[in-house]
């Protein structure tokens with residue numbers, strides 16, 4: 370198994386009153402910053418409206434990986450692409466027109482992502498894989514940081530890796546990623562890792578990002 374490894378830390382568990390400082394701690398060692406957008410409708414939690422998110426996006430020194438956990442995703446996804454997010458991920462359960470929204474994201478120059486909640490099977494979405502630059506397999510129920518990694522999602526990760534084959538589609542996991550669970554996720558075929566509480570609860574967040582990358586790379590090589 371030899372994949373490029375990407376670490377995309379989530380700032381959900383960072384100090385929201387000092388986000389610029391929090392991002393600055395990890396920017397140099399991270400591939401992208403994972404921005405969890407929640408509307409309190411699709412998930413029972415709220416993070417940012419578009420204007421607040423835009424301020425973060427504009428000030429971020431590296432690319433943004435926007436994870437949209439919002440009900441009105443078909444209206445909102447294009448906006449995140451237009452303001453320059455490197456990647457915009459929509460939830461399969463929220464969109465009413467997957468193909469149009471994935472195409473809209475790409476047409477604005479962003480990578481298109483498709484996320485699946487734990488109970489959503491990958492087999493329902495195989496037909497859209499040519500429109501997808503990244504699959505996100507949730508390893509917790511979306512909504513909150515600090516939850517337990519769902520080992521039972523590894524079958525879905527393996528099935529998604531088989532679907533991707535040799536294509537340059539990233540395979541991201543999100544939820545409960547730590548120095549222990551990242552190895553399991555790499556073995557199942559993931560190559561792109563969100564980590565929130567593991568990074569921001571660490572004494573040295575940047576060092577934790579480096580350690581996560583080293584741990585994943587050691588398994589992938």
Ligand code: DX5
Nearest residue numbers: 381511512514515545565566
């Ligand atoms: C949860 C979010 C995650 C969250 C992960 O709905 O999508 O990105 O920040 O946090 P940890 O790594 O603490 O599980």
Ligand code: ZN
Nearest residue numbers: 405436543563
């Ligand atoms: Zn996320």
